[in-house]
Amino acid sequence: MDEELFALLIGAGTKGSPVQQVSQALLKEAGSLAMMATWEAADFARVRGLGPAKAAELSAVMELARRIRERAQDPGEKLDAPLKVWARMEPLAAGLTVEKCWVLCLNRRNRLLALHEVSSGTATSALLHPREVFRQALRHGAPAAIVAHNHPSGDPTPSAADRTVTRQLVEAGRVVGVELVDHVVMGRPEADPAGKGWFSFGEAGLI
Template identity: 35%
Template sequence: MSATTCNETRKKNVPYYDRPRERLLREGAGHLSDAELLAILLRTGSEQETSFELAQRLLATFGDLRGLAQASHAELTRLKGIGQVKAIELHAAFELGRRLLGGSGQRRASIRLPRDVAELMLPELGHLTQEHFVCLFLNTKNHVIGKKTIFVGSLDTSIVHPREVFKEAIRCSSASVICLHNHPSGDPTPSREDLAITHTLREAGELLGITLLDHIIIGDARYVSLKEQGYL
């Protein structure tokens, strides 16, 4: 069997999770894992390893996406399957991400009022059909230094755990956190579950010395700030 025929057969037999481009088109980028998004950037693997498998190996080597983003050019190119071009493309992609979130080379978003948060996040969360729980991590000057989607799906205190929120806050060396989630119904009125999650996160933050500044619920071009409502 020729190499071309082998590659074609392999492509037909690639599992669903190994076809991230198709998943992105069907479900949107927000539903893809870190490895799947990386596989799209890497584009191709080898006869022995798909781009998805290469992406998984990269994440395993550097611990996680943050570790990979901080890897040097030499560290990347020492790995089998990562040449000069792929390393450069990864550096460029991570730098764009840092700039989008207010990293080096760009003015960081400054948060003064709940309205600032809503204006920043409404374009991202206002149109989603599933609930997304997102955290913004701020420094002592209330500049956004990081952002992470903690959970996708119906919110529950057993799922949105303080451990996941504050683990990332500690890694970012953030002084405070702002939590947001959307209501796909379009009505941003807080539920009892929303209030319970806020209470739990506030108490956890107090123990760690990281302030929960606000929990903002995004609706259809509207928002509710639990701080403004007196819950924080």
């Protein structure tokens, strides 16, 4: 089914590269739709049979799909469980090859007020400063916040650095009057030793 959909998007192949063959090569090169969603035009252009114009068109389709998926979420949804946080953030974290951190600003009933990316790092770490996290929370008048960050490996087991920064966030939150409700590490169920796809510091009693 995926091959047929991409064949329709591609429209026509080139000499020596029939459209069905191009579609198959595209999916094989990406490995998964989640990974393809992170591609830019240059990534599509590497696939034989896709010219610059078609590569740019497919890149635009992926970007549009990402935006639709993100905005389909209810901005005022209640985030009172780590599973809900994981479900909310998975569209943003899927396929990323570097660590990113986000702050989810909440009202007193744990409903989402705003979501901001506050850090982007490397494949194994992301620099996260409590000041930036709570600056966003205070800007929105949020009495509470959740921090989420991804592990590109898919294994959400927290590192020593994750544990340290969580303690720093808890202390900084107390100083500025913003409660850190949770710190959720995003992964994938198939790579998680626990089979869930996330690790919650709150659920583990570490906040």
